[in-house]
Amino acid sequence: MDASHVGSDLQHVLLTEEQIRERLDELAGEIADAYAGKDVLLVGVLKGAIMVMADLMRALPFSAPVDWMAVSSYGSGTKSSGVVRILKDLDTDITGKHVLIVEDIVDSGLTLSWIRANLESRSPASVEICALLRKPEAAKVDIDVKWVGFDIPNEFVVGYGLDYDEAYRGLRDVGTLASHVYS
């Protein structure tokens, strides 16, 4: 799949690379203020959070350790199953630590509410969430996301780490897919 083909699969660009970078710079400033004088562990949720993590950690004015969890709830479809499995657990013992979960998207909220409860059961000092995207109309559970990049409409989006059946994660912008991709 070459780059021009991938581009033509997008129907509508919702967020450009530039908009994403500017917003992450703002969030990094707020996060830095919130954790001033504290050590924080950044926990990325594979695979979707790879781009957000890479850009957010470079925008932060301090060097925070990074760890990763891999869970799966979507598989190859466009709907969350709500059943979360840990595919890769943290390498770090988070007892007594401040944890900031870094995610690409809160859609139904099922994945993050499960991850947060799982991490909270390990006696950390605190657990907060930073997610680049949130779909307020899709929420199935109430979840407190302290830092949100953008609220977006209830449409399936790809790019900047987000996939459809493992494709499109490398797109620099975030957008919706043209209908021909699904058929």
Ligand SMILES: O=P(O)(O)OC[C@H]1O[C@H](OP(=O)(O)OP(=O)(O)O)[C@H](O)[C@@H]1O
């Ligand atoms: O709020 P929810 O409805 O639970 O959806 C959000 C989750 O779904 C996606 O992950 P996915 O399972 O597709 O894995 P991936 O990050 O490897 O693409 C996304 O990265 C979030 O982790």
Ligand code: HPA
């Ligand atoms: O809109 C989405 N796009 C890609 N992956 C996702 N996982 C949850 N929602 C989405």
Ligand SMILES: [Mg+2]
């Ligand atoms: Mg996915």
